[in-house]
Each structure stands twice: as C-alpha cells, then as structure tokens.
Amino acid sequence: MDCIFCDIVSGKIPSDTVYQDEEVMAFRDINPKASTHLIIIPKSHIPTLAHLSKEQLPLMGRLVGIANKLAKDEGISQSGYKVVINCGRGGGQLVPHLHLHLIGGRYFFEPPL
Amino acid sequence: MDCIFCDIVSGKIPSDTVYQDEEVMAFRDINPKASTHLIIIPKSHIPTLAHLSKEQLPLMGRLVGIANKLAKDEGISQSGYKVVINCGRGGGQLVPHLHLHLIGGRYFFEPPL
Secondary structure (H helix, E strand, O other): OOOHHHHHHHOOOOOOEEEEOOOEEEEEOOOOOEEEEEEEEEOOOOOOHHHOOHHHOHHHHHHHHHHHHHHHHOOOOOOOEEEEEEEOHHHOOOOOOOOEEEEEEEEOOOOOO | OOOHHHHHHHOOOOOOEEEEOOOEEEEEOOOOOEEEEEEEEEOOOOOOHHHOOHHHOHHHHHHHHHHHHHHHHOOOOOOOEEEEEEEOHHHOOOOOOOOEEEEEEEEOOOOOO
C-alpha cells in the first residue's frame, strides 16, 4: 500500500518529527499555513475519520491530548489554535491516512483556516 | 455563569437540535458556512479544548463518533466533511464552551474552511 504518512512512520520518508510514542506520531507540515502547523497521526493506517471503528474512537482522545501538549510546547496554548480534521477528498483531505492539523501562531494566509 | 451553549442545553435558548443524549448535544449553526454546518458540544461546560483534563479526553471519541454518525445522517459521509475545533479567541473560538464544527456539502464561502 502506497501511503506517504506510513512511509514517514517507517522512516522511509524523512520528517521534522516533534513527537512520537508507540501509537502516535507528530511532525511539521511541509507546506505550513501558519508559524505552527503540525500533523498528528496514528501510526496505524486508518484512511479517514469516517473509517474509525467504535473500538478506535478512544484514539481520538489520545490524538487530541497530544495536540494540547504540543500546543503548549509550541507556545500557542494561550494565544489560541485550531484542530482541523479533513475527511475525504471532498473534505479537503490530501493524504488518505487519518491526521489532525494543529494550527496556530502567525497565519500565512487570509482568511485564517 | 453566562454561556449561550449552556442556555441551549437547558432549553432557555431554542436551537435546531439534530441529536442529543445524556452527555452530548448537536444543533445547526445559526450562521452556517456550508449546507451542513452542525455544532456538537458536551452538555457539561468545558470552556475550550485546552481545558480538557486527561480524564475527559475519552469524551473526544464520543464527540467524533457522533460527528461521523451525523455526517451519515446529513448525506455528506461519502462526499467529505471537516471537523474543526477552534481553541481560544485567537484560535477563532467565539463561544467559550467546547464545540466541534461539522462542515460539509456546498460551501457558502471561498476558500472553503
């Protein structure tokens, strides 16, 4: 299966990794829309948000908990941030591997996402 | 405490409710940015995403599970959708009660959120 994010998880494609544990990985978006723009993914391949099974839903708590931690690390916890999950091509999802965008700081476009 | 979403939960302010259970409520955004624009909230008052305690993180799984269900109900599960959580004023959060935006269908602005 050809998946850029799975290749990042395996180390086949390099990334600017800011966090990882057994289940989750986070790295900087290569095309950032703000001074902080991180991608947070489950290491296992889940194509989209809609594909999450009931048993996998607790994973969302883990991903959001790590987003909150990274927002603190990045110094945007007080100034504010967005967590965006695009689901499916029509929802703006470019890589078919579930991911959260953590976006904050100075925006590089208007209007902000 | 003055909170519009708490007033919606209590019924003091009417809403176009599409879902509710003991913990969660969902209603249509009064200023929709797309043909489907729902607000999904925990009934208990949690000010922002950053305020979620470790014990409250499983709630995110519940909120996302309901977002996925509502996306099906709204007929946007296949066409695609976005789940957006704004955290803090600087993150674009207008009502200080944790909420998910579920957005899909025809967008009423460009570029889409």
